[in-house]
Amino acid sequence: MSRISPFLPLTLGLCLPLSVWGFEHFQPLPKAVQQPADNPASTEKISLGKKLFFDPALLGTNSTLSCNSCHKLSTGGVDGKTVSRGQHGQYTYRSTPTLWNIGFQTVLYWDGRSRSLEEQTLDHLRDPVISDNAHIGAMVQRLMDAEDYRQAFEAAFPGEDAVSADNVARALASFERSLLTPDSPFDQYIRGDENAISASARRGMVLFNDSGCASCHFGVNFAGPAPGPAMGPGDGFYELFPNHLGSRYDEQYGLADDLGRFEATGNLREKYMWRVPILRNIAVTAPYFHNGRVKTLDEAVRVMAKTQLGKEFSDGEVQDIVAFLNSLTGRMAPP
Numbered sequence: 001m002s003r004i005s006p007f008l009p010l011t012l013g014l015c016l017p018l019s020v021w022g023f024e025h026f027q028p029l030p031k032a033v034q035q036p037a038d039n040p041a042s043t044e045k046i047s048l049g050k051k052l053f054f055d056p057a058l059l060g061t062n063s064t065l066s067c068n069s070c071h072k073l074s075t076g077g078v079d080g081k082t083v084s085r086g087q088h089g090q091y092t093y094r095s096t097p098t099l100w101n102i103g104f105q106t107v108l109y110w111d112g113r114s115r116s117l118e119e120q121t122l123d124h125l126r127d128p129v130i131s132d133n134a135h136i137g138a139m140v141q142r143l144m145d146a147e148d149y150r151q152a153f154e155a156a157f158p159g160e161d162a163v164s165a166d167n168v169a170r171a172l173a174s175f176e177r178s179l180l181t182p183d184s185p186f187d188q189y190i191r192g193d194e195n196a197i198s199a200s201a202r203r204g205m206v207l208f209n210d211s212g213c214a215s216c217h218f219g220v221n222f223a224g225p226a227p228g229p230a231m232g233p234g235d236g237f238y239e240l241f242p243n244h245l246g247s248r249y250d251e252q253y254g255l256a257d258d259l260g261r262f263e264a265t266g267n268l269r270e271k272y273m274w275r276v277p278i279l280r281n282i283a284v285t286a287p288y289f290h291n292g293r294v295k296t297l298d299e300a301v302r303v304m305a306k307t308q309l310g311k312e313f314s315d316g317e318v319q320d321i322v323a324f325l326n327s328l329t330g331r332m333a334p335p
Helices: 043-053 117-125 136-145 147-156 165-177 185-190 199-210 248-252 297-309 315-326
Strands: 238-240 273-275
Touching (some): 043 165, 117 165, 136 165, 199 315, 248 297
């Protein structure tokens, strides 16, 4: 397979950092994710995290929402909405991304402002759009008062002060890192089964690579490097979107209305910069882009070709790339 050279321009937007090298464009999904030193996974943590993930009471005594309400694991890890409905009729600011294979990302949120799943979880638990708890201490006290939760926390985090906001985040993050989707047709193909994907998907894979899509969408998640020696947690991999401003899609889908990472950092150099999104399971995670305005995968491919590459794909080329992207859908079975 072709590799990214340290001197090869990254043609799909302005992906950073430019020093990335030695990564296979196309990689099968590993069997496990890299674990943080301060929160190694355990069966007890994952079990507790799963219980918390599906429990509306985590987000308030009167909450009807759980983590799974927006990140529905049975529907690709998303809720299929432009933006998600939160507490008391409020709505999230951007479209909800999938949690499947999220452990292979080095930063979180569309703008990459969170450096770890633990950090992102605590941010969610303090967000009044998501959480109906008066304050995070009220959530902790409620968990301490519930005997089943108290026992589960003591099993997952032996020692004093087992029930804490930090340990809620650690348990949820451990569960989320276990959410892997193995055995996609693409994975079977790249491991040697030449009949695992169609001729159209094979053409699409070549076009995806040769047209420049793989300059940003490469690696385990087709989202840039996974945590490892070259890029650790908190090291973001970003693209400029739209790269070619002024296309018909800017107004049609409001692509330039949100300034992306700039809104989190205030850095003028980061206007319209976004964390490269996951393409695994992309066929089942509509709608698309940070604002959820594009409803179908074939239209998303056309938008990306024009705004990122300055190209117009033919209907046949779009069909082939969509066939390739469909081959990235793996087996979704929560642990």
